[in-house]
Amino acid sequence: MARLISHSDYFVICTAALVLAISCETCASTQPPASFFIFGDSTVDAGNNNYINTIPIMKANYTPYGESYFERPTGRFSDGLVAVDFIAEYAGLPLIPPFLQPSAEFIHGVNFASGGAGVLPETNQGLVIDLQTQIEYFEDVRVSLKQKLGKAKARKLIKKAVYFISIGSNDYLGGYVLGNPQVRIDYNPEQYVAMVIGNLTEKIQLLYRKGGRRFGFLSLCSLGCIPILRDLNPNANKGGCFEDASALAQAHNKALKIVLAKLERQLKGFKYSNYNLYDWLLHRINHPSHYGFKDGIDACCGSGPFGGNFTCGKAPSYQLCDNPKYHVFWDSFHPSQALYEQLGQESLEWAPSHCGTIQHSRTLPCKETLIIADAVVDDH
Ligand SMILES: *[C@@H]1O[C@H](CO)[C@@H](O)[C@H](O)[C@H]1NC(C)=O
Numbered sequence: 001m002a003r004l005i006s007h008s009d010y011f012v013i014c015t016a017a018l019v020l021a022i023s024c025e026t027c028a029s030t031q032p033p034a035s036f037f038i039f040g041d042s043t044v045d046a047g048n049n050n051y052i053n054t055i056p057i058m059k060a061n062y063t064p065y066g067e068s069y070f071e072r073p074t075g076r077f078s079d080g081l082v083a084v085d086f087i088a089e090y091a092g093l094p095l096i097p098p099f100l101q102p103s104a105e106f107i108h109g110v111n112f113a114s115g116g117a118g119v120l121p122e123t124n125q126g127l128v129i130d131l132q133t134q135i136e137y138f139e140d141v142r143v144s145l146k147q148k149l150g151k152a153k154a155r156k157l158i159k160k161a162v163y164f165i166s167i168g169s170n171d172y173l174g175g176y177v178l179g180n181p182q183v184r185i186d187y188n189p190e191q192y193v194a195m196v197i198g199n200l201t202e203k204i205q206l207l208y209r210k211g212g213r214r215f216g217f218l219s220l221c222s223l224g225c226i227p228i229l230r231d232l233n234p235n236a237n238k239g240g241c242f243e244d245a246s247a248l249a250q251a252h253n254k255a256l257k258i259v260l261a262k263l264e265r266q267l268k269g270f271k272y273s274n275y276n277l278y279d280w281l282l283h284r285i286n287h288p289s290h291y292g293f294k295d296g297i298d299a300c301c302g303s304g305p306f307g308g309n310f311t312c313g314k315a316p317s318y319q320l321c322d323n324p325k326y327h328v329f330w331d332s333f334h335p336s337q338a339l340y341e342q343l344g345q346e347s348l349e350w351a352p353s354h355c356g357t358i359q360h361s362r363t364l365p366c367k368e369t370l371i372i373a374d375a376v377v378d379d380h
């Protein structure tokens with residue numbers, strides 16, 4: 001069968017193929033559903049930080065968080081759902097529960113992500129569930145799956161699952177640009193990026209050794225254009241994007257791209273997609289009206305210039321826009337649910353033209369989308 005993920009330009013779109021594979025397997029009555037394991041930071045945290053002992057800014061368990069969808073806070077750093085919720089929805093899965101949620105049902109997968117987490121253990125140390133710990137929690141799940149399903153079935157589930165990783169922004173923001181100045185003295189940007197990427201590579205290899213084969217990544221976005229960094233931008237072009245932060249994200253993305261191509265060559269059966277969130281989000285920031293937004297710059301919820309002061313829901317007074325769906329950014333750091341929804345949708349809709357061999361439309365019945373699942377799963 002033709003390889004779908006054969007060229008770096010195609011990684012973006014083939015996210016959809018990986019994700020669709022989950023949904024299709026759930027439709028085939030003889031096959032157990034594939035699982036969706038999520039690792040990362042606030043871009044994908046579905047509420048783990050509700051259950052940890054941390055400082056208030058690491059939690060999103062107060063109004064108006066969640067107002068657009070749940071009408072109550074859930075711990076998601078969004079006015080509603082986050083990216084992985086939409087991906088799960090479009091794949092025909094229920095919302096994937098946070099690992100720490102008591103009595104959560106893990107049959108379709110687990111979300112280990114933690115707002116504020118970085119790749120490096122020292123990023124927001126002691127305040128978040130770092131990536132190493134997220135993987136240790138995954139190990140707990142793996143052990144319990146073996147006990148529940150037996151070794152062979154558990155191994156199959158682990159192999160077929162999609163491992164979705166969205167992390168790194170906090171290493172560069174809290175850990176470097178806005179962090180302890182000593183870090184910027186000890187490491188120049190190249191050295192720092194190399195350290196983050198070195199650690200991330202080890203974590204990917206670790207998940208591979210534990211049986212993971214199908215990986216999805218979100219690249220880092222143009223970090224300097226998020227409202228808090230526009231606000232804090234010390235350079236003369238105050239109000240523009242904080243270019244040093246965006247440059248770190250670009251360096252990280254470039255290095256990760258090289259690492260992933262290398263891992264694909266080295267590790268038998270390793271498959272991945274790497275969504276180019278950087279360019280995708282920048283288009284929306286710069287041309288909001290092309291995408292149904294009215295404002296690509298200002299946070300819906302926050303205070304000060306650009307809503308860049310991270311006070312949403314916390315300070316005695318903060319501004320809240322009339323309708324978050326017209327804003328690219330919900331708060332000083334995080335996109336709105338409307339943006340995440342487009343991210344989920346587009347990753348599916350781009351599939352046919354770019355992946356060529358795939359015939360896909362969101363209205364196809366499950367039987368036909370199974371072809372996509374087979375194409376992805378059987379190509380080695
Ligand atoms: C991982 O990060 C630590 C700092 O936490 C650093 O000392 C180490 O060199 C990094 N590892 C790699 C492989 O880059």
Ligand SMILES: *[C@@H]1O[C@H](CO)[C@@H](O)[C@H](O)[C@H]1NC(C)=O
Pocket residue numbers: 303304309310311315316
């Ligand atoms: C952010 O808002 C808080 C609470 O209103 C205020 O104390 C603080 O000075 C503000 N910070 C900036 C940088 O504007």
